[in-house]
């Protein structure tokens with residue numbers, strides 16, 4: 569069977585633009601005539617695995633603020649107002665404040681990061697994000713020396729988020745990282761995918777992406793980032809601590825209590841494609857294993 573190429577899976581204009589990048593030796597994406605493209609240079613961390621299609625990435629989602637079904641986010645997220653948007657940055661920082669989205673992204677170099685994405689439910693995708701390093705923002709606001717963790721909160725707006733009428737999650741959805749994880753160059757704040765603004769069901773206008781951790785760490789629609797000296801409470805860990813740890817590093821050797829994590833189903837790969845092996849740290853072991861030297865990952869799961 570012929571191997572799929574970018575032109576099979578990519579909207580034509582974007583594919584043409586990618587050819588221009590290659591021709592231009594890594595120059596920023598050109599604005600296509602039909603669609604306003606986000607300017608972004610390719611990331612050194614991108615995988616050369618074939619990305620999932622835009623359709624797959626935007627119609628099979630977890631975003632409980634809109635419901636628990638995989639198609640609820642696509643169905644209901646259209647009503648979400650993402651402009652204006654601001655992010656509170658507080659806690660152990662030099663320059664706390666309420667920052668407009670434009671101010672959060674100001675001066676941060678956007679890159680296209682094609683990352684593997686592995687959900688704790690054992691499905692996976694490859695997603696061409698547009699984003700910038702979280703470290704760039706943290707350095708700009710100035711991290712105080714006592715800070716050890718970064719806590720994130722997502723939007724609470726029940727009138728636009730029908731899933732928030734259900735109380736099974738104590739809203740807001742919360743996540744957190746250790747400071748060294750947050751400062752790692754693989755950790756990004758993403759504002760788009762496939763060269764366009766972030767689709768609402770994928771966490772518009774700004775979300776976290778931590779590609780070596782299970783997808784639930786990658787919190788969507790962020791409104792607050794707090795630097796703290798304590799490990800912060802996180803949504804899935806609070807709900808089911810025996811099943812979801814704080815670290816949630818992708819690890820094929822530590823099974824979920826109810827299913828194996830040794831393999832995964834690549835969304836869209838077809839009924840007969842079979843499962844593929846899950847890689848330690850989702851394939852980013854060379855980059856991130858050093859963060860966990862001396863830690864027992866079966867305990868710190």
Ligand code: MTE
Nearest residue numbers: 629630631632687722741783784786787788
């Ligand atoms: N962020 C918020 N705010 N609410 C959520 O329910 N779900 C998480 C994560 N971020 C979630 C969230 C889970 S479980 C996964 S697997 C990913 O988002 C899914 O991201 P995707 O839909 O863009 O693939």
